[in-house]
Amino acid sequence: MILSFLWLLLTITAGGIYFYGNTEIVLPVLTFQLAFAVAVLGAAALAQRFKRAALVCLLVAAALAGVLREEQVLEQWRQGVAHWQGKPVLVEGVLAEQAVIEEEPGWVRGRLACYVVGDPGGTLTSCTQSVWLKYPAGDTGVGDVLRVEGKLSSNNAFRDEGQVQRERMLAVQEIAGTLKAKTGMVRVLRHPGAYEWGQWRFSQWREALTTRVAERLSPETAGVLNGMLFGGYAGIAPETAQNFRDTGLVHILSVSGSHVSLLGAMLLWLGSWMNLGKKSKVAFVGAGIVLYACIAGWCAPVARSVCMGLVALGALAWRREKEAVYSLALCAWGLLLFQPLWLWDIGFQLSFFATAGLILLAPQALKCLQTWRVPAVLGAPLAITWGAQMASLPLLAFYFQQFSLVSFLANLLVLPLLESAMIFGLGSLAAGLILEDIILTPVWGLCQGLVYLGSFLASLCAKAPGALAYVPPPGALAGAAYFAALTIFWRRTLPALQQGGLWLVVCALWLGPWLWLPPELEVHMLDVGEGDALVVLTPHRHAWVVDAGGVWRQGDAGSKVVVPHLRRLGVSKLQGIVLTHGHADHMGGAQAVLYSFPCRYLMAPTMEKPGQSALQLALPAGLSVCRIPPGEGVSWEDDGVSFYALRSPGGLVKGENDESLVVWLAYGEKSFLLTGDAKLENSWLPRDLHCDVLKMPHHGSRFAWEAEALAKLAPQIALISVGRNNSFGHPHAETLQELTRNGARIWRTDRDGTVRVFTDGHVLRLATTPGFGVH
Template structure:
């Protein structure tokens, strides 16, 4: 690339860096505006003078522009619905998206609406006032005779307006940011019968027609193929995981093929490639062929619903086709940079979107690394070298992102892309052809669908076999921003970037073999020393919503998990698999030495089976009570876990950290207590040097009284019992425990009213510093045995 194309890449990177910087710290708009004007004048002067010194002012200008754009984008109108969070109100607005219907029980369903708010009547007010913004409304319909509202309807709904809130843990996919990217600033849960349709929508909605058409295709598929095959084919054609067997999703993820279940750049490239081949076969000419391929990409994007990832893939596909038609394939880096710049200018929050990150990371890997990777495997057969180079280049481009978001890397993806991906591509082509044929001749379309189903069965069998192989997926640690920068610099050097005309890796090894060997030995020694050197004790209180989960990591990396959270109701969301296990992996925990469950309630033990399915658990300490469904699910996971009944006085040590069961179900005063009560919760004391942590589960007043009779030693940190309920944390117990810090694990806006104001007052009376997972997210204490410090995810 020449200088002009290089600078496009650098200014796009500067713009993205400005967005990232503004997301870390708050900046004053007048200051940013002044800096932007100053840099604009300097840049314009140097560009007019055709000076090469315009490079740095231009980079600074786009960096400030990114900061300015992000800061401006986060401003919301004064009448936005987000300002009414915490209030009960009646609001009126128009349903702005096709409602999503989920069957929850045989006779009930849940409907999610996106409402564009027009007016609101807060509880104290007597009349409606103007409002704006969008709100996500989840309504439960217990009776099928109740008809949900439709897209375009003007509705009126009343309820409590809540702020957007997800699980605030590091390494967690930020679903709140995903909603904000859609301009949704609040949420509400209500009953379907409270929603009144003020005016039925009478406007034309292509999205509603498209949704009905897609549902019709999905129902047609169910008539000729098994349910799971139909769900997989629907995902391959239109995106989404709905209805797909959980094991199939796991196998696709393990083999690195999960991206194919969402409409992405691979789909657009397949459609464009097929149409280009067709145009070449028909001898339509390069320009006509490119136009045909572009039309196909746009039509497919529309049929897939024009979701943000689909739009992004389509735009990238159209730019690539334009470059090919103009004979400018070598300008791909500049085209990629311009695409990223345009998308971030349209929506700066896309920078934090995992789909955006992976799409551009993989594409950048192909643009910058593919040719050299292909050259390095030139001795392989062409049918093998091409797919191998594509897979390796894309994976190298996104490795730090995969480490941060998933902490796992699928080496088997190279084999899967060579063996399985061609079959999947054939299924997509047949599926699209079947859809078109079905609309004209349903009988012939069904034949194509049956063939597609047979191929899907073959794909699922092969992916299951590959996923079951040893080391099909390996753990990789999160390396953070500094580690990622070092990785990309090293990768660039290995692929030919030579700053200051320095030697490459091959030249270095040939000219200085002993020095190279010494460097490798030194690096290995440093890594070994770093992994062996003891770290401070870390006690993590994970944000699991309305539940409990605490992770203890000892100085040499041993891990103990106390409770594992859990979801209420029938949402199907597994907190253990989706929240706790990713948190553990993010902090390098690949095995849990002890899992201690204070008791078997869903909000403490419901996630245990999900954790055990993702991370090895060596021992589990269980309360001596009738096993709840959550505990039974844990005990049925494989491999079999060693179960140890919990007794008062039981203790063990790991790396100098002492764990003691202070109170256990079935002992002493708790022997005759009902097993279903919270007061039977076990209590665990963790001691390291001068500091102790007391974890009380759901302990209530009666359990605290029993504990007081045998004596309660003071503690540094108290995990407040029963999420801060009114019936826990009695004054005598708090006086005896005298915690310097109090941690309340509680869900935002929970229906129980936790933590109770009286409990907070009692904690404040003993001058305990209060931390809450609903406000501060994950809370981490670190101690060297003498000193202690606390850090929170939400500052």
């Protein structure tokens, strides 16, 4: 009963945090505070006579407590350094990390732990957040106290459902933005004292230890070993990191429960060798684990792993080793109340679910393998891998749309080698404090061989045919059905009637959406910054892409946003891709989309002008290309949706924006107009053209529409694809005013993230992707 209540309490609290973080709540915080007080008082009043009603009140109070704690953290965030995003700012703080930027010679990048912030020349106030600092190289080092003046830019990220929310992830680490300082704007106030403590000191220790490893091993193996010991990908070749991801071994490159377990086992052995008493040994191991976590950095998975490790040590000391499920729920609940934003951290989510799988599913899997007479030396690793993978599969599908089919083989062959390298590496670093390097040379050589062999086997596994399977992310109902099925496996001793009832529930949840929901047309305007990318999904899941976003130095919107979004939708092939015109912010990601999915049609304007971007695409074989001349159009139908692509006739005279294709589509009574960058003018719009949803041209520019044309179209919904804090002033105030005057409701990617519009042909529905701190 206590265990069930703790899991229910954790679920309700996390649900309150999730709900508040995914909706734009307009109620004042005072309302939640009053509701929380009423729920607590109600639980106290009903506790004696109406225990079930008291329990309901207590659970409501738990959800409200999660909401209030998240709002408190968000308010601290808004009032700290983050308040100065987009403005000139003066900060003072301690340089906690520093690294040379290889792409930009003469510049360095570091993390500044701020303690005061304010307007240059004004009053400074205290704060506790950090910023990424980018500045010219000089006489600075980790631990220096700096005064820096510059402009703070926000942690801009693409807000798309299932995308890694970079802004939120950095907020978990209390990093408020990037501060770029020019020459002369960084001043060293003082260098650190010999006995000064702080987070930067642990960073110094970590840097010293990683340097020691790098001096004794080859660069590639040193990067892998440092990643395994302290987390991170610094010094690891991109191909090696990808091999670890594709084989399900990437968890070993972030400090997690396995690291804490290995360290704990080593320290327990050392404590036994030192003849320590039981409780002294527990205290010794606990202190070692906490010190290791401080050096590795207190991120969410580290905190969860250390918390679980300390609870397990306590259980060992007081002989309560069988309460692992209780410990997991209690740790997760306490950590979320301490830092509710950790709920959004992918590492925390994967760590928690994988640990739950190890505790709940692995023992049952091991019993099945023993029944099938699988040797224990193979059965235990297989059961552990299966339990962790099955529990975290929905998350892997949601975030990465892939599942490693060779993970079982890799965990059997590679993981023991890498874990042995970690043990010898940690032991060598510790022994190096008292022994000469020459004595430890054979041990470092063994580490080199183990890491090299493990990396080599991982690359072989990753290159095996069919190593990766793409898995579309489950919806809410499918996810519930999946975990219900795992529950049946976990409780295999349930009576047959109860198991049959649970299987009926699983089938209803899994098949329900296909049985009772009407087919819908979906139009998704993706958040790709200052650019355009739209996905059209017909009622039976035929996919069309209209533009594919821009390109920049580190990548393009096609590979970063459009392709992952299509994979999350379960798309395996495209009916067609429409490029409205040749500007890079519309077609820069098209090559990645064409490379990732087979496609039947490509539609684009004819290219009369030499050097236009769309001509530079490498088109795959079998692709049917349709070029549309100025002033002409083409119509077609797909899966009950009518399409009409019209090219504006003004491009040859006015410029490349005005030669954009304009795509009109209709399903039932509802219609959409997707405009590229073409200026909306009565002179070329068909007389009978109307739309319920209008994608505004040219990111909401004032010069991309005529008032008469907007009045004629009279859309209910206006969509604007625009980058946050863009330098063009998009969308223009006059555009917003004119749309409002015509009765259109406005949604924008800079404010609402990816916007998804659904229609069954009669009614429009709309969903957005909230960003961090929207309340």
